[in-house]
Amino acid sequence: MEIYGYQCSKCGHINYPNRTLCGKCKNNAFVPVPLPKAGKLLTFTRLSTLPGDFDVPEMTLGIVELSNGVRVTGQVEIPKPKMGMAVESTVQVVRKDEYNKYYGMVFRAK
C-alpha cells in the first residue's frame, strides 16, 4: 500500500496533501507519485489526550521530511525519538471509527 503525493504536471512541485490548484504555480493537473518511505524526523510530541476513536492512553506524532524533501505528518512508533533521526514508514491502519478504517504512515527508526 502507498500514500501518494500529487506532482504538478507543470512545475513538478509535489503537493501533499492534494489540492485543487498547485500550491506553487496554481496549475490544476497532477500526476500521483508514491511518497518515499525514508526520511528525517523534524519534530514530534507524545500526546496523552486523544480523541475518542483512539483506544490507547498515549501516542507519538511527528512531522517527517521525506528523502525527496516532501514533509508529512504521521504516527511515530519509537520509544525515545530524537529530532533529526532517520526514520522509515509503513502504511497501515492509523485510525478506526464505527464505519471505517483509515490508512496512513507510521514511522519507525531506520
Added chain:
Amino acid sequence: MREVYVVGIGITSFSRLEYPLVEIAGYPAMMALKDAGLSSVDHVYVANMGAGRLNKQTGLASAVVDHLALTPAGAEAIENGPASGASAIKQGYMAVASGLHDTVLVTGAERMRAANSLETTDFVATLTHPLAEYIYGVTLPSLAGMFTRLYMDKYGVTSRHLSMVAVKAHANAMLNPFAHLHELITMDGIEDGPDAGTNNPMVADPLRFYDCCPVSDGGACLILATGEVAKKLKKPMVRLAGVGQATDTHAVHERKDPTEVTAVRLAAQQAFGMAGFKPSQVDVAELHDAFTILEIVESEEAGFFKKGEGHKALEKGLTKIGGQIPINTSGGLKAKGHPVGATGVGQAHEIVLQLRGEAGARQVKGAKRGFTCNFGGFGNNVVCLAFQREG
C-alpha cells in the same frame, strides 16, 4: 469608508454555564445594548463554532436575533474556527464602514462543556487537515507540542518560560471576575517544586497541563456603530481603527519554516497599517494563548518584540501589567478561558474595557491604543484588530 466605533460591550463569565446556547449569546448582547443605551440594531452577527455538532443546533443567528427581540434585523452566524469572534467583528466593521448598516451587534457564544472531553477534543481536532493530519490523531495540543519543540530548539525557549506565561495569566485572571480559572499558581507549584511533576503533567510534550487553555463555555458582545451614532450615545469613544486577516497552509507540515506563524505577521501588519500606528505605540494587547508558547510567538510576529526575543521580554516582566506592553490582562485564553467561537469577541471586550479605563484592578493606566490577535486553526486563519481611544 466610514469610521467605526464600539458603542456597547457585554460579557458572561467564562466557565461551565448551564444555560442554553442562545442565552449564552443573548445575555452579553442584552448587557451590551444596555451599555450602549440602544434598544434595536440594524444587523446581528453571531460568532460560533460548535453549535451544529456540540449543541445540535443550526441556524443559530435566527434563534439569537429572535431571543433578543431584535427581529426583523438581519442576522448571520460566522464560523471561522477559533477565530470566529474576530471574523464576526470584521464583518460588523465592513457592514458599518461600507454604509450598509449604522449599528451592528456582534455576539460570540460557545457551549463546549455540553459534550464530554473526548468529544470536545475530537470536535476541535476537526479543524486539522482531514487526510494529512486528523486521521492520525492530530489535535491542536499535538500541533502546539510539535511546534514548541522546534521553537525551543531554535530560540532557546525553555519550559520555565512557558510556565512564566501561565503564572502571569493566572495572576491577571485573579483580577478578572469573569475569568474561568481563579486559581493562583506559582513557579514552585508548576515548575520548580517537588510536586510540580504531579501538579503539571505532560499533555503533548514538551507542553504540560498548565501550558494549555481550559475548555470553556462563554459569550461576549460588541456593538459597532458609525461616529454619528457613537457621539449621540455619549460612551467613551473607542474606534475600531484597523482590521487584518491572513491565511496559511491547512496542513502545518507544508509551511516553509515551521517555526514561523506568517499569518499572524501579515494580519498584524494589515491591522496596524490601517490604524496608522505602530506596535511600539500599543498600550495593551490580548493575544491568542490557547497554548503558552503562542503568547511568546505572537508577541514577536505582531511586532512587539524581535523574532526569538519574546521569551526574553517575558523574563524581564515587560508583558506584565505595569510593564512596557501588558499582554493578556484579562487572563488570556489560558486563564480567562477559551469558548472557541466567542474568544475573539472576548479579547476585543477586554481591550475596549481597558481603553475606556473601566478595567478595575487590572487597568493599564492611560491606555489609548489596543490590539487583539485571534488565531484560527493552528495559525491557518488569523484575524487581528487594532483599537484606539479618542477624546
